[in-house]
Structures are given as C-alpha cells and as structure tokens.
Amino acid sequence: MTIVKLGYVAMSVELQNCSPSQTMTFKQFQAIKDREAAIRKLERIAISNLENCLRLLKHSVANDITFFRFSSRLIPLANHPELSDWKYLKSLKEPLKALSEYIQANSMRVDFHPDHFVLLNTTNKDTLNNSIKTLSMHEALLRGMGVDPEHRCVLHVGGAYEDKGKALEQFIHNWGLLPRSLQALIMLENDDTTFTLNDTLYLCEKLGIPLVFDYHHHLANFENEDDWETHWERVVGTWEHSPLPIKMHISSPRNEKEFRAHADHIDPAMFNRFLQKIKGTVPEIHCMIEAKKKDEALFKLSEDLRGMEGIKMMNQASFMLE
DNA sequence: GTCGGTCAAGTCGAT
DNA sequence: ATCGACTTGACCGAC
Numbered sequence: 028m029t030i031v032k033l034g035y036v037a038m039s040v041e042l043q044n045c046s047p048s049q050t051m052t053f054k055q056f057q058a059i060k061d062r063e064a065a066i067r068k069l070e071r072i073a074i075s076n077l078e079n080c081l082r083l084l085k086h087s088v089a090n091d092i093t094f095f096r097f098s099s100r101l102i103p104l105a106n107h108p109e110l111s112d113w114k115y116l117k118s119l120k121e122p123l124k125a126l127s128e129y130i131q132a133n134s135m136r137v138d139f140h141p142d143h144f145v146l147l148n149t150t151n152k153d154t155l156n157n158s159i160k161t162l163s164m165h166e167a168l169l170r171g172m173g174v175d176p177e178h179r180c181v182l183h184v185g186g187a188y189e190d191k192g193k194a195l196e197q198f199i200h201n202w203g204l205l206p207r208s209l210q211a212l213i214m215l216e217n218d219d220t221t222f223t224l225n226d227t228l229y230l231c232e233k234l235g236i237p238l239v240f241d242y243h244h245h246l247a248n249f250e251n252e253d254d255w256e257t258h259w260e261r262v263v264g265t266w267e268h269s270p271l272p273i274k275m276h277i278s279s280p281r282n283e284k285e286f287r288a289h290a291d292h293i294d295p296a297m298f299n300r301f302l303q304k305i306k307g308t309v310p311e312i313h314c315m316i317e318a319k320k321k322d323e324a325l326f327k328l329s330e331d332l333r334g335m336e337g338i339k340m341m342n343q344a345s346f347m348l349e
Numbered sequence: 350g351t352c353g354g355t356c357a358a359g360t361c362g363a364t
Numbered sequence: 365a366t367c368g369a370c371t372t373g374a375c376c377g378a379c
Contacts, residue, residue, distance in 0.1 A: 037372045050374055052356040098372060107357060140371050144358040157358070183371090186360050219370090220361060276371095288369080317371075 029348040030311040030341075031302065033329065034094025034136070035087075039322045042086055047079045048100040053107055066110075070118040073102045077122035084129055084137075091342035092325065094136045094313050101168065106160045116167055127173030136271065136313060137172070138179040139165050147205070147213075148185035148198035155201060162209045169212075178269050181214045181239045184222040184230065195226060202234055214239045216276065219247040219287050224255055224262075231265045238265040241276040242301055243317075247287050256304060263309055273309050278317040291320045295331035303337050306348040 038047060049072050059065035080097060087095055102119075104110050116123075130137060145158040162180065169176040188194050202210065216239040217227040224238075224245050231238040240262050245255050255262075266273040277298060281288040293316060305312070318324030325344065332338050332346065339347040 046374075048373060050356085052375085054356065055375085096371085100372075100374095104357075109357095142358085142372085143360080143370055146359065149359080151359090154359070161358090181371090188360090289371090321372090 029302075029306050029309055030345060031348060032094050032136075032311070032313045032345045033325050034092060034096065034313060034315045034344075035322045035325045036096045036140075036315065036317055037098040037321070039083055039086055040320055041322055042082060045079045045082050045086075047076045047083060047098040049076055049079075050100060050103040053104060053109070056104060056110075066113055069103055069110075069113070070115065073105075073115060073119060074122050076101045077119060077126060081122070081126055081129060084126070084133070084135065087322070088133050088135070090322070090326070090344065092322070092344040093133060094315070094344070096315060097137060097139050097168075099139055099141050099165070102164070105164050106157065116171060119171065123168070123171035124173075127171070130172055130174060137174060138181065139169075140181050141165055143183070145182060146185040147182065147201050148188075148194050149201070150188070150197060155204070159205065159209065162205075162212060166208060166212055175270065176208070177211045178214050178237050178271055180212045181216050183216055183218045184227060187221045191221065191226065195222075195230060198230055199233065210234075214274075216241050217244050217248070219244040221248070223248055223250055224258055225250055228258060228261055228265070232261065235268065236265065237269050237271075237273075238262050239274055239276060241278075243276070243278040243280065243289075246280070259305060259308060272311040272313055274313040274315060276317055277314045289317055289319055292318055292324045293328045295328055295335065298328065299332065299335050299338065302348055306337065 039045060051069055051072055056065050084095060102115050105115055141161055145161050146154055147158060149155050165180050166176045169179050184198060186194060214237045215227050215231055217224040227238055230236065263273060277293055279290040279294040280286040281290045316325045329343050333340050337348055339349055341347060
C-alpha cells in the first residue's frame with residue numbers, strides 16, 4: 028500500500044488578488060528619488076507577498092492540501108547588487124511568524140524551486156556566488172517560517188557547457204565549495220533537455236542528494252524511455268536519509284509540438300499508469316502538480332482519479348494505492 | 350478592460 | 365545572431 032499526497036505550485040487560479048509574486052523592477056526602484064521610500068515600497072510588496080502566501084496556505088488546507096511550493100519571487104530585488112545593504116528579513120518577521128504558526132499547526136510540507144539563475148555547476152565565479160546568495164535567502168526564509176531547511180529547495184543540475192561529462196564533474200567540484208547548511212537544502216531534479224535521470228542519479232548517489240523524479244522531463248529527455256523503471260529503486264534510495272517522504276513532479280505535455288511545455292491539467296490515465304507501477308515501493312509519496320491551471324488542475328485530477336482502478340480516495344488531495 | 354512592451358540574473362534549442 | 369522558454373508573471377502605459 029502507498030499513500031499519495033498531491034501539492035501545487037506557488038499560486039491559485041481560484042483566489043483573486045492573491046499573488047505571492049508581486050514585484051518591483053530595478054528600473055522602477057531607481058525611478059523613485061527617495062531611496063528610503065523606495066526600500067519601504069519593496070518591503071510593503073514583500074510583506075504583501077507573504078500575507079498572500081498565508082491566504083494560499085489557508086485555501087489549501089481548507090481543501091485538504093498540505094503540500095505546497097512557495098514562489099521564489101517573494102522578495103523583489105532581494106539579491107540585487109545595488110541593494111546589498113537592505114536587511115529585508117527585519118521587516119518580514121511578523122508575516123513569517125504567522126506563516127510559521129500556520130505551517131506547524133497544520134503539519135504542512137512546504138518547499139521552493141529557486142529560479143533558473145541558480146546554477147551550481149557554473150565555472151563563472153560571479154554566477155556561483157549569486158547562486159549561493161540566492162540559496163542563502165531561501166534558507167533564511169525557511170528558518171523564519173520555522174521550517175527545518177533540510178531538502179526544501181529543488182534545483183536542476185545546470186548547464187552542459189558543451190561537455191556534459193565535464194559539467195557533471197564541475198558540479199561535484201562546486202559542491203565542495205558550498206557551506207554544509209546549503210548542501211542540506213538541496214534536492215536535484217532530472218531536466219528535460221540536458222541531464223537525464225541517469226545523469227542526475229550519478230550526482231545524487233555520489234553526493235547524498237535526494238532526487239526529485241520528473242516523469243514529464245524524463246519523457247522529453249531519456250537514454251531509454253523505460254529505464255526509469257529499472258532506476259526507480261535507486262531514486263527511492265536517494266531519500267533513505269531524508270526526514271521527508273520521497274517527492275516527485277507531475278505534469279503533462281501541452282501537445283505533441285510543444286511537448287516540453289506544461290499543459291493546463293494532468294492526464295489522469297497516464298498518471299495512474301505511472302502510480303500503479305510504483306505502488307508498494309514506498310509507504311508514502313508526495314506529488315507536486317506542475318500545471319498551468321495550478322490548484323484547479325489538482326482538484327480536477329482528484330475528481331478524475333476518483334473511482335479509477337487501484338485508487339482509494341482519502342480526501343481531495345490524498346489517496347491510497349491498493 | 351485588454352493588449353503589447355518591459356523587466357536583475359543564465360543557458361539552451363529553435364529560428 | 366536573436367529570441368522565447370524555463371519553474372511561477374506582474375506591471376505600466378496606450379488604446
């Protein structure tokens with residue numbers, strides 16, 4: 028028997044005026060003559076983003092969802108070089124505390140997917156330093172929310188730089204330059220153009236990093252289409268020392284031509300075929316729904332799965348495979 | 350109210 | 365060479 032929990036990403040298509048990713052560009056920041064006033068505006072935006080996150084969590088819990096990925100754009104310009112003197116955490120204490128209380132009270136699993144500028148296998152020093160800075164921000168936010176930062180940020184391996192083998196070894200080299208607290212944050216995901224499941228497993232096993240399997244990416248980028256089945260036990264093995272249950276990403280191709288793009292919703296038949304293959308291999312698995320329609324896609328998937336062969340619904344966002 | 354252009358950051362594939 | 369996509373837009377000004 029395996030318990031499956033569904034989560035969704037960053038924002039709701041149902042809640043109005045609830046963006047957790049409101050922003051201010053550097054250009055807009057500079058246009059405000061009074062720098063202190065401009066910083067206060069940044070802080071107002073960040074506070075509003077965090078308050079909207081709390082609304083999103085409440086909306087989620089009201090619908091049985093306890094698994095959620097935060098936007099990584101909560102604090103506009105947080106790591107901009109011209110704003111290195113801005114101590115943004117100071118102004119965010121209260122909204123972070125409110126999130127902390129709600130997350131604990133409802134035993135939520137929350138995490139991040141830092142954006143694609145975070146590259147751990149780059150040979151460019153500045154890019155690596157900026158990546159470290161961005162990861163540190165994520166760690167600080169997690170601590171502010173009272174969440175143990177271990178395995179809360181999923182990243183891609185990075186760029187191929189015209190030599191994938193060399194790029195993998197560069198990752199290992201750079202890993203040694205990361206502070207331990209940041210190493211602990213990280214999970215790695217197979218990507219849809221460069222680093223396959225097999226490539227990613229190589230790093231995860233060598234460095235002790237949990238692997239977040241993305242089935243859609245695998246279908247877009249594989250050595251053998253079915254090899255995920257032979258590698259599945261290895262994927263499970265990368266979670267052996269994690270305090271959290273294994274997690275994976277679920278999405279469906281938009282269409283044949285735009286195969287890599289996310290569809291509005293999830294194809295339930297394909298998802299169930301996948302689930303029936305992994306049934307019983309783990310006691311619990313958390314599936315992050317990556318679909319254009321966000322929470323609506325989760326609710327629709329849940330409806331579609333109800334009554335399907337081998338599925339026993341527990342509530343709107345979790346079910347048993349039996 | 351809707352549409353098009355714009356906005357910090359890196360890399361890749363498509364054109 | 366340039367552009368859009370990526371993992372998740374949002375905002376502003378023109379109409």
